[in-house]
Amino acid sequence: MEHLHSEDGLRLLKTRLLAMAALVEERMQLAVQSLVDRRAELADRVIVGDAEINDLQIEIDDRCLTILALQNPKATDLRTIAAVMKINADLERMGDQAVNIAEHALKLVRLPILKPLIDIPRMAEMAASMTRDSLDAFARRDAALARRVLAQDDEVDGLKDQLFRELLTYMMADPGTIERALALLLVSRCLERIADHATNIAEDTIFMVEATDVRHGRENPAAGGGVAP
Amino acid sequence: MEHLHSEDGLRLLKTRLLAMAALVEERMQLAVQSLVDRRAELADRVIVGDAEINDLQIEIDDRCLTILALQNPKATDLRTIAAVMKINADLERMGDQAVNIAEHALKLVRLPILKPLIDIPRMAEMAASMTRDSLDAFARRDAALARRVLAQDDEVDGLKDQLFRELLTYMMADPGTIERALALLLVSRCLERIADHATNIAEDTIFMVEATDVRHGRENPAAGGGVAP
Numbered sequence: 071m072e073h074l075h076s077e078d079g080l081r082l083l084k085t086r087l088l089a090m091a092a093l094v095e096e097r098m099q100l101a102v103q104s105l106v107d108r109r110a111e112l113a114d115r116v117i118v119g120d121a122e123i124n125d126l127q128i129e130i131d132d133r134c135l136t137i138l139a140l141q142n143p144k145a146t147d148l149r150t151i152a153a154v155m156k157i158n159a160d161l162e163r164m165g166d167q168a169v170n171i172a173e174h175a176l177k178l179v180r181l182p183i184l185k186p187l188i189d190i191p192r193m194a195e196m197a198a199s200m201t202r203d204s205l206d207a208f209a210r211r212d213a214a215l216a217r218r219v220l221a222q223d224d225e226v227d228g229l230k231d232q233l234f235r236e237l238l239t240y241m242m243a244d245p246g247t248i249e250r251a252l253a254l255l256l257v258s259r260c261l262e263r264i265a266d267h268a269t270n271i272a273e274d275t276i277f278m279v280e281a282t283d284v285r286h287g288r289e290n291p292a293a294g295g296g297v298a299p
Numbered sequence: 300m301e302h303l304h305s306e307d308g309l310r311l312l313k314t315r316l317l318a319m320a321a322l323v324e325e326r327m328q329l330a331v332q333s334l335v336d337r338r339a340e341l342a343d344r345v346i347v348g349d350a351e352i353n354d355l356q357i358e359i360d361d362r363c364l365t366i367l368a369l370q371n372p373k374a375t376d377l378r379t380i381a382a383v384m385k386i387n388a389d390l391e392r393m394g395d396q397a398v399n400i401a402e403h404a405l406k407l408v409r410l411p412i413l414k415p416l417i418d419i420p421r422m423a424e425m426a427a428s429m430t431r432d433s434l435d436a437f438a439r440r441d442a443a444l445a446r447r448v449l450a451q452d453d454e455v456d457g458l459k460d461q462l463f464r465e466l467l468t469y470m471m472a473d474p475g476t477i478e479r480a481l482a483l484l485l486v487s488r489c490l491e492r493i494a495d496h497a498t499n500i501a502e503d504t505i506f507m508v509e510a511t512d513v514r515h516g517r518e519n520p521a522a523g524g525g526v527a528p
Binding site for chain 2 (some may be wrong): 121124125127129135139144145149152155241242243248249251255256260285
């Protein structure tokens, strides 16, 4: 790997992480589109394209270790690299969830339509917006934006529960719907996991910016600015 | 945090990670037992005890950053600390899965028994054994053992698919079983995720020991020893 001045290496690292994020966001969007528009070829693209995401993950991890070994970063830079390593792992797993959604989509396009998809695209839009915001927060070192991401996670869970009850009603009323309803249920769990990963990214960003650990409700809002009401 | 000689700090870090692992393993076992034996009080213990796991995660992360900042570790030590940071995150999420299983158990104890649980405890035993082996591999720097963990992941997926088909049959035959079957289905997904985390730990261990990246099938078996047949 090329040797660079300390700041250049870190700047390049962030650029690569954001390239990874853009790729993962595109794949998540494509997976949901394949489900909603019933287009198998889009799902195939998501599945085949996962290798590219995996390669980027390995490259970014390598860059982190190189910078740690050669430049002995301190304080803010060290926290930034720790955040990049964690965010990198979250992004790779978000890519895996896009693949899972694509696989459910491939199953569903072969079956008749169960119901017009309304909640799934809404959940997907929320998960995508949390992902975008968490990465913008990372890129701009904006802890306030990261806190707004944390506040959105409950909304996603609410939609997930609502969809669960609706799908349960379908299944109870007509066993012929069970297979399709189950696939949609599992898609909603994939979207929930994507939102969870976005939450992780937001938490790592806050820690990077403020060296305050907000994970697991440990934060003292009086000291740190708090979550928007 | 206390200042220690380089080797002591690293040894203590590993000890704390293994303490975290023991706690998570105990919680996973308790969650499955609460499901199998229909004992709500065990599920409650898992849910309440999650805070302890979360605190340990934060402590271990802090130790990693302190060692990185103060001791500028190189080569093997650096890869060890990177592995600890990732394994730590995986363990915390395995603890979250134990909580999810406990929540499903609380729901199921209030409902009549659907079927004798055979596949779920088998899946749980596999996931637990993968977890134990991956952490033993980390502790003993045993890449061969870590490779055996990777080979087991397909078995867990096989059991999951088998259980899925069986539960689908129940649901189709009698809509009165749907709610319970769904809860068991979601438990099997939690166990699958635990096995996935164990796989991550095994991969991070191999990278730590050999500086070979086995993630995403990049490994060249001819060069690295390969997976046991």
